[in-house]
Amino acid sequence: MKALASQLDQAWPQWRAWVAITRIDRPVGSYLLLWPTLWALWAAAEGVPSIANLVIFTAGVFLMRSAGCVINDYADRKVDGHVKRTCDRPLATGALTPKAALTGFAALLVIAFLLVLLTNSLTIMLSFGGVALAALYPFMKRHTHLPQLFLGAAFSWAIPMAFAAEANELPAHLWLFYAANLCWTIAYDTYYAMVDRDDDVKIGVKSTAILFGDLDLHIIGLLQLMNAAFLFLAGQQFEFGWPYYIALIAGIAFMGWQLWSARDRSREACFKVFLQSHWYGLIILVGIVANYLLVN
Numbered sequence: 417m418k419a420l421a422s423q424l425d426q427a428w429p430q431w432r433a434w435v436a437i438t439r440i441d442r443p444v445g446s447y448l449l450l451w452p453t454l455w456a457l458w459a460a461a462e463g464v465p466s467i468a469n470l471v472i473f474t475a476g477v478f479l480m481r482s483a484g485c486v487i488n489d490y491a492d493r494k495v496d497g498h499v500k501r502t503c504d505r506p507l508a509t510g511a512l513t514p515k516a517a518l519t520g521f522a523a524l525l526v527i528a529f530l531l532v533l534l535t536n537s538l539t540i541m542l543s544f545g546g547v548a549l550a551a552l553y554p555f556m557k558r559h560t561h562l563p564q565l566f567l568g569a570a571f572s573w574a575i576p577m578a579f580a581a582e583a584n585e586l587p588a589h590l591w592l593f594y595a596a597n598l599c600w601t602i603a604y605d606t607y608y609a610m611v612d613r614d615d616d617v618k619i620g621v622k623s624t625a626i627l628f629g630d631l632d633l634h635i636i637g638l639l640q641l642m643n644a645a646f647l648f649l650a651g652q653q654f655e656f657g658w659p660y661y662i663a664l665i666a667g668i669a670f671m672g673w674q675l676w677s678a679r680d681r682s683r684e685a686c687f688k689v690f691l692q693s694h695w696y697g698l699i700i701l702v703g704i705v706a707n708y709l710l711v712n
Contacts, residue, residue, distance in 0.1 A: 663703020
C-alpha cells in the first residue's frame, strides 16, 4: 500500500486532497444515506429488490454523498479554517482550488445521473429534486438555524427515488419513511453540530445545536421518538410482521443509549455518538429484511 501511495503521489499529487474532500475514506456519511435507501428498495420489492437497482442505488449513494461533501466544503471554504475540526480540509488549506472543487462536484453529479438514466422516468424526474436539495443544503447555515432540516430533506430524497425505481409508483404511506428519516437525520446531525458549536458561535455559522441551546438533548430525544412513531406507522401500512417491530424496539433502545452517552455534551462524546448513528439505520433494515424472510 505504501508503494502504491508513493506512485500515486508522483503521478497525481492531489489525490490525497481528493480523497479528503470526497470523504471516501470516511464512509459513515454514506452508510447514513444507504440504509434508509435500502429500506425503500426492500419495501418496494416486498422482498429482495433487483440486482440492477441494488447496484445503481448503492453506487449512487456513495457518489452523491461525495458530491455533497465537495459542495459543502466549497460553501464553507472561507470558514473551515476557523473551526478546529475542519481547519485541515483541502479548500481551507489551499490544497485544492474552488474551481477544481466545482468541477469535481459537477463530474460526480454527471456520473450519478448516468446511473439514474438506467431506471425509469419517474425516478429520473425525482432525481432533479435530489440534486437541488443536495446543492442547497450547504448554504443554508448562513441563513437559518435549521440547516439540519435541509440536510434531512436531501438525505431522505433517496427514499422516494429508490421506491420509484423498484415499484414505479409512490404510495402515500411511503412518505412515512421519508418523515421518519427526516427526524432521524436532524437528530444525529444535531449531535454533529454540537461538536462545532463553540466555533460556530464565534464565526456566525448557524445550526440546530445553537438554536436548541440547553434543550439540545431533550429535542434530540423528541426527534428520535417522532422517528420511531413514523416507523411504527410505516410498519402498519406496509403490513410488516414481528421481526420489524423487534428491530424497532432494539433501535429505540440504541437511540436511548446514544442520548445517555452524550449527556455531558463534550465534543468527544457527541462526535462518537454521531459516528455510531448509522447502526440505527442498519438495525431497521435488518428488521425489514427479516420480515420478508420470516413472515411475508
